Amino acid sequence: MASRPEVIAPPEIFYDDSEARKYTSSSRIVQIQATLSERALELLALPDDDIPKLLLDIGCGSGLSGETLTENGHHWIGLDISASMLNVALEREVEGDLLLGDMGQGLGVRPGVIDGAISISAVQWLCNADKSSHNPRLRLKAFFTSLYKCLSNGARAVFQVYPENIDQRELILNAAMHAGFAGGIVVDFPHSSKRRKEFLVLTCGQRSVNSSVAKGKNEDGESCSDEDSEDEENQTVCISDRHRPRKKLKKNNKSGKGKEWILRKKEQMRRRGNAVPQDSKYTGRKRKDRF
Numbered sequence: 001m002a003s004r005p006e007v008i009a010p011p012e013i014f015y016d017d018s019e020a021r022k023y024t025s026s027s028r029i030v031q032i033q034a035t036l037s038e039r040a041l042e043l044l045a046l047p048d049d050d051i052p053k054l055l056l057d058i059g060c061g062s063g064l065s066g067e068t069l070t071e072n073g074h075h076w077i078g079l080d081i082s083a084s085m086l087n088v089a090l091e092r093e094v095e096g097d098l099l100l101g102d103m104g105q106g107l108g109v110r111p112g113v114i115d116g117a118i119s120i121s122a123v124q125w126l127c128n129a130d131k132s133s134h135n136p137r138l139r140l141k142a143f144f145t146s147l148y149k150c151l152s153n154g155a156r157a158v159f160q161v162y163p164e165n166i167d168q169r170e171l172i173l174n175a176a177m178h179a180g181f182a183g184g185i186v187v188d189f190p191h192s193s194k195r196r197k198e199f200l201v202l203t204c205g206q207r208s209v210n211s212s213v214a215k216g217k218n219e220d221g222e223s224c225s226d227e228d229s230e231d232e233e234n235q236t237v238c239i240s241d242r243h244r245p246r247k248k249l250k251k252n253n254k255s256g257k258g259k260e261w262i263l264r265k266k267e268q269m270r271r272r273g274n275a276v277p278q279d280s281k282y283t284g285r286k287r288k289d290r291f
Helices: 017-025 027-044 064-071 083-091 123-127 136-150 166-178 206-210 259-271
Strands: 054-058 075-080 097-100 114-120 151-161 182-188 197-203
Touching: 017 027, 017 083, 027 064, 027 114, 027 151, 027 197, 054 064, 054 136, 064 075, 064 114, 075 083, 083 097, 123 136, 123 151, 123 166, 136 151, 136 166, 166 182, 166 197
Parallel strands: 054 075, 054 114, 075 097, 114 151
Antiparallel strands: 151 197, 182 197
16 A cells, blocks of 8 residues: 555655656546546535635645636635645646645634635644644644634535544644634445545534534445444544634632732832832722723
């Protein structure tokens, strides 16, 4: 079995000029990318109103998945860390706008302007620490937090992922939930070792409360029943009502800091020879709020 690319080298090194051209010229990979992109677009559940949407393709590579978005009439922005992959995309004259960047450092996209996001086989790269300064938890947090901000209310994000183990799956899912998303994992062909595919389907905003996670597909291409996902590893994660966590209010513990405490402190300051204002009936009295 071939080694997973993310354990061989960082993406910007693994996908050099040679590997980028080899990847894009493979008819098998082109077909797989098209199939996965179509499925991701289906799970996005965009409204059927014939209005082109602005979508984000995270880890767009040479633009193979972006071509599917273009064919379906949408505009898209592609982000990738590999300059070689983006150069191949420019040579292929893809329709989307391309950005060179590290998703683990945040997306840097204007808040609330993206109608949906997809990613094909990219998010699991964040689970690896390619540098001594890399912390997978912090990088996933930066990614999902920035993604939540740039999506419009009720928009979905669909990521096709292949985590190495259950711990990586939980790490990715927990980071998404803590960022405020609702959603879960959809598994297609759960009983096939070769065709099995996992999609992380997320929804942001207040509309996520009433949304539901789609069901995976079985070998016949039909939606799986609940009985098809009985075991723990294949189970579709139920939707959870999670929004952006509220900041914890700092508790102001003012016990013991009334007028007597102030007078005692002022007396101590006088003993040290410091200039202290004279005591009066206003000492320790709370001021009225101003308009």
